[in-house]
């Protein structure tokens with residue numbers, strides 16, 4: 001078995017300019033499939049509120065549910081880096097964030113992900129200083145859907161673009177080890193990726209981020225309805241789920257995915 005992926009593995013990929021692949025998993029079977037197909041990062045996403053529970057947002061997801069799924073994923077994982085989403089309002093204060101991040105780490109997470117901007121710097125510092133690796137999620141942060149008024153591309157005008165670059169730098173300085181950029185114009189994602197030393201993982205953020213992530217059910221064509229622009233069905237041209245996941249990893253490493261058709265322009 002290949003050596004387990006750590007935060008240093010992702011930093012090396014960035015230094016070498018080698019793109020890496022991430023996927024969500026919510027259970028042991030998917031975690032096993034994804035990690036044994038060469039995916040470097042598994043995300044236990046709060047998207048499970050939509051994908052598994054059928055809600056129309058991620059807001060109803062609880063800490064108890066995230067802990068349950070994190071335990072299951074940790075059992076099936078074959079050496080990928082395990083990142084768990086902190087659910088809506090589980091990091092409303094720094095004290096809450098420390099307690100809830102500790103629970104996720106005890107359940108088998110190796111890093112926690114938080115959605116937000118400059119207001120999170122103290123919380124990220126506190127987690128980082130106490131040994132909890134942090135991923136900061138910027139751009140379309142689904143926990144803010146009610147503030148955004150929908151799932152809309154973020155950072156389209158130059159003012160908001162510059163603000164997002166500043167936020168990425170602030171969060172990195174606070175201790176963020178990885179940054180996720182969701183639904184931002186490809187040129188802005190490229191600027192942010194260059195501006196920070198931390199590995200940047202994109203979803204709907206173009207081909208120039210350090211890594212890519214998708215919801216695994218989306219890339220297998222299982223999600224009902226019209227998929228977002230950034231989704232590609234990799235099962236359509238594969239003979240099995242395992243082959244589809246391998247095709248995704250291969251396409252990401254070769255920077256063949258995402259193509260223009262999966263990206264947003266300014």
Ligand SMILES: Nc1nc(=O)c2c([nH]1)NC[C@@H]1CN(c3ccc(C(=O)N[C@@H](CCC(=O)O)C(=O)O)cc3)CN21
Pocket residue numbers: 046047050051058140142151152153183215217218223227228229230
């Ligand atoms: N199955 C699934 N996949 C995801 O990627 C995902 C979830 N669930 N749940 C949480 C969030 C919600 N996400 C979404 C949902 C919809 C769009 C969407 O419809 N985007 C439009 C862009 C609209 C615009 O141009 O501003 C699109 O056409 O892609 C994007 C991200 C991403 N996350």
Ligand SMILES: CC(C)C(=O)C(=O)O
Pocket residue numbers: 024043044045046047048085180182203213214215
């Ligand atoms: C789509 C990724 C980035 C996520 O946050 C999730 O699956 O919840």
Ligand SMILES: [Mg+2]
Pocket residue numbers: 045046047058085142
């Ligand atoms: Mg999420």
